[in-house]
Amino acid sequence: MTDTLVQPSAASPTARAVRDLLRSRELAVGVVLLLLIAVTTLKSNAFLFSSTGWRDLLLTPSMLVLLAVGQTAVIITRNVDLSVGSTLGLTAYLTGRLFIDTGLPIIAVVLAGILMGAALGAINGVLVAFGRVPALVITLGTMYIYRGAFLTWAGSDRINADDMPRTFRDLGTDSILGIPVLTIVAAVVLAAVGYYLRTARGGRELYAIGSDPDAAELYGLQVRRRIFSAFVLSGALAGLAGVVSAARFGTVSSSVGSGIELEAVGAAVIGGVAIFGGSGTVWGAALGAMLLVTIYRSLPVLGISDFWQQAVVGALIIGAIVLDRVLVTRQERALVAARDTSAGSTSPGAPTLAPVVAGDAQEGTR
Amino acid sequence: MKFQNRRLSGLAAVALVASLALSACGGDDDGGDDNNSSGGGGGGGDATSVTFIPKNLGNPYFDTSNAGGAEAVEEFGGEYEEVGPAEASPDGQVQYINTATQQGRNALVISANDPDALCDAIGEARDADIAVVTYDADTNPDCRDIFINQADSAGIAKVQVDLIAEQIGGAGEVAILSAAANATNQNEWIGLMEEELAANHPDIELVETVYGDDDDQKSFDATAALLQKHPNLKGIISPTTVGIAAAARYLSTSDAKGKVALTGLGTPNQMREYVKDGTVTAFALWNPADLGYLAAYAAKALVDGDIEGEGDSFEAGRLGEYTVGADNTVLLGDPFVFDAENIDDFDF
Numbered sequence: 001m002t003d004t005l006v007q008p009s010a011a012s013p014t015a016r017a018v019r020d021l022l023r024s025r026e027l028a029v030g031v032v033l034l035l036l037i038a039v040t041t042l043k044s045n046a047f048l049f050s051s052t053g054w055r056d057l058l059l060t061p062s063m064l065v066l067l068a069v070g071q072t073a074v075i076i077t078r079n080v081d082l083s084v085g086s087t088l089g090l091t092a093y094l095t096g097r098l099f100i101d102t103g104l105p106i107i108a109v110v111l112a113g114i115l116m117g118a119a120l121g122a123i124n125g126v127l128v129a130f131g132r133v134p135a136l137v138i139t140l141g142t143m144y145i146y147r148g149a150f151l152t153w154a155g156s157d158r159i160n161a162d163d164m165p166r167t168f169r170d171l172g173t174d175s176i177l178g179i180p181v182l183t184i185v186a187a188v189v190l191a192a193v194g195y196y197l198r199t200a201r202g203g204r205e206l207y208a209i210g211s212d213p214d215a216a217e218l219y220g221l222q223v224r225r226r227i228f229s230a231f232v233l234s235g236a237l238a239g240l241a242g243v244v245s246a247a248r249f250g251t252v253s254s255s256v257g258s259g260i261e262l263e264a265v266g267a268a269v270i271g272g273v274a275i276f277g278g279s280g281t282v283w284g285a286a287l288g289a290m291l292l293v294t295i296y297r298s299l300p301v302l303g304i305s306d307f308w309q310q311a312v313v314g315a316l317i318i319g320a321i322v323l324d325r326v327l328v329t330r331q332e333r334a335l336v337a338a339r340d341t342s343a344g345s346t347s348p349g350a351p352t353l354a355p356v357v358a359g360d361a362q363e364g365t366r
Numbered sequence: 367m368k369f370q371n372r373r374l375s376g377l378a379a380v381a382l383v384a385s386l387a388l389s390a391c392g393g394d395d396d397g398g399d400d401n402n403s404s405g406g407g408g409g410g411g412d413a414t415s416v417t418f419i420p421k422n423l424g425n426p427y428f429d430t431s432n433a434g435g436a437e438a439v440e441e442f443g444g445e446y447e448e449v450g451p452a453e454a455s456p457d458g459q460v461q462y463i464n465t466a467t468q469q470g471r472n473a474l475v476i477s478a479n480d481p482d483a484l485c486d487a488i489g490e491a492r493d494a495d496i497a498v499v500t501y502d503a504d505t506n507p508d509c510r511d512i513f514i515n516q517a518d519s520a521g522i523a524k525v526q527v528d529l530i531a532e533q534i535g536g537a538g539e540v541a542i543l544s545a546a547a548n549a550t551n552q553n554e555w556i557g558l559m560e561e562e563l564a565a566n567h568p569d570i571e572l573v574e575t576v577y578g579d580d581d582d583q584k585s586f587d588a589t590a591a592l593l594q595k596h597p598n599l600k601g602i603i604s605p606t607t608v609g610i611a612a613a614a615r616y617l618s619t620s621d622a623k624g625k626v627a628l629t630g631l632g633t634p635n636q637m638r639e640y641v642k643d644g645t646v647t648a649f650a651l652w653n654p655a656d657l658g659y660l661a662a663y664a665a666k667a668l669v670d671g672d673i674e675g676e677g678d679s680f681e682a683g684r685l686g687e688y689t690v691g692a693d694n695t696v697l698l699g700d701p702f703v704f705d706a707e708n709i710d711d712f713d714f
Contacts, residue, residue: 044595046597047594050594050621051621052620060587147452151423151424154424155423157429160611160635160636161615162635162638172619173619249583249615250639251611251612251615253608254423254424255452255581256582297590300576300588300592301595303595
């Protein structure tokens with residue numbers, strides 16, 4: 001690191017904040033999301049203005065937001081968790097079974113779902129962090145193992161709506177002050193994890209590990225412990241998402257959650273989380289999740305066929321990756337230019353250089 | 367180098383664990399029926415071994431029909447087995463057909479996820495002298511030996527159109543929520559429903575057909591999109607059990623409850639909640655248990671050589687005598703309508 005990188009920016013904090021915001025991926029995704037909602041609402045008022053439309057707009061993404069938040073914590077450390085779909089299925093079924101077989105109160109069932117998810121995540125965490133096998137392979141394996149365990153446990157059994165108490169199913173649709181309960185749950189989780197990743201030491205270490213695992217190790221960070229906790233968090237959130245799924249859909253069959261792990265990765269990538277770790281925010285991932293879900297809901301309203309829905313999502317993901325590459329290349333060039341300039345300069349704290357640092361290098365260097 | 371080795375052995379361990387876990391799942395079904403395993407050779411005096419391959423597992427409709435199949439197999443002293451993919455897809459079914467062929471089962475009873483894609487695998491099974499019966503959803507007629515038709519398509523289309531016409535007062539916009547876009551039987555019913563609507567209900571307009579792929583979430587979202595796209599929609603027909611349950615769950619918690627009628631093909635256990643809360647007035651289905659029961663007896667008759675094709679007849683236990691019709695099909699009977707009055711008489 002050269003001296004330039006540690007100079008405080010000469011720009012005022014407000015100017016920097018505005019500048020960061022304007023350049024951020026989050027804003028871009030947010031704008032696309034708002035445009036999509038606006039266009040769909042022009043086509044059909046009910047999409048936004050009917051009470052069911054408003055509720056669905058907020059409620060439908062809540063499950064994927066939970067998964068995307070967990071996935072982001074894992075991807076930031078340069079890993080990936082493909083087992084979340086199977087974890088979600090298992091906990092959704094556990095939820096139904098607990099209601100059928102035991103008289104546990106709802107809060108205990110929700111906690112059991114989260115604990116089950118965390119335990120399954122811990123298995124991934126142990127294998128990846130301590131077994132030192134690439135997460136892609138491990139979680140691909142556990143994805144099949146968890147799904148297989150689910151099929152063996154459930155067989156061809158299925159949880160029907162009248163198997164679960166009405167008060168629990170009502171959680172899937174009830175609102176408080178116009179905001180659905182499940183959306184509030186997702187928002188609270190998002191805020192907590194977002195705050196932790198941005199400000200807490202543990203959160204910043206996740207970024208450091210993902211930016212350069214070897215350097216993090218040499219620096220003395222507890223790499224294994226941090227990676228392990230990221231997987232436990234991802235599993236616990238997948239468990240919570242399983243409970244949410246049971247409350248929302250009222251039925252649980254053995255195919256619940258299959259394929260949703262890729263949607264969670266897609267949401268994170270669209271939201272600006274770099275697949276090679278070290279960069280991105282849960283806010284972006286949550287917006288990415290909202291965008292993905294809203295695309296699936298609005299394209300049929302716009303009269304676009306199933307095939308094109310998939311193609312649009314694919315194009316978005318590729319677009320996001322290309323945009324990432326372009327930004328990274330530009331940032332590298334800017335950093336090289338800054339280094340070269342400062343090497344020749346007599347005054348290391350030249351104010352003209354500082355904004356480059358503040359604006360472009362934000363996540364990577366913190 | 368050492369690091370590399372550790373990584374490799376870790377990989378191998380994962381593969382091993384995964385394959386063990388997977389084979390454990392697959393082996394689960396075999397254990398129970400060992401009491402009459404007689405080596406499972408050709409025909410003759412041996413127990414007839416029948417493998418049921420539904421569209422997917424975890425589907426209550428096939429649970430019921432295959433329970434009927436198991437009952438019939440037990441009655442004639444055969445050996446029953448059920449295998450199938452977790453998700454309804456043709457490639458998922460092919461591997462189970464191949465496995466059954468290798469195991470030399472006497473008969474296969476299949477609900478096809480695609481009319482053409484399974485034909486190669488089924489052809490190999492028939493070359494190995496395995497009787498192939500399709501039920502619920504057919505393949506091309508020249509692929510299989512016999513198709514057990516749950517009700518003729520015209521009857522199914524008519525009962526659903528009649529139900530929706532009655533529920534919306536004979537006029538208005540309706541939509542169809544189907545399974546996969548290439549599902550054989552759904553597409554045939556939809557075609558006939560369109561004809562029936564055009565012929566006998568000119569005031570009912572079919573505005574759109576959407577596909578939920580027999581997936582809860584997708585059917586859920588498709589129902590929401592239908593309601594938003596067609597504000598004047600008066601009714602939805604869903605000729606698939608997963609679709610109608612998801613649509614009912616969505617309707618029961620939306621503004622449209624009571625304004626948009628819903629009917630189609632569903633099972634009593636899934637629909638009980640929604641019939642009682644007033645979201646759904648009436649829906650139809652044949653008795654799936656009888657369907658599986660009849661399919662098992664047809665398989666037995668084929669294996670024993672009692673029937674070969676059109677015109678031959680066979681005894682199907684408590685259901686009585688059936689005759690093979692045109693295209694080697696056997697027809698079960700008329701669809702049955704479930705409503706608030708009778709739904710508590712059923713448990714499947």
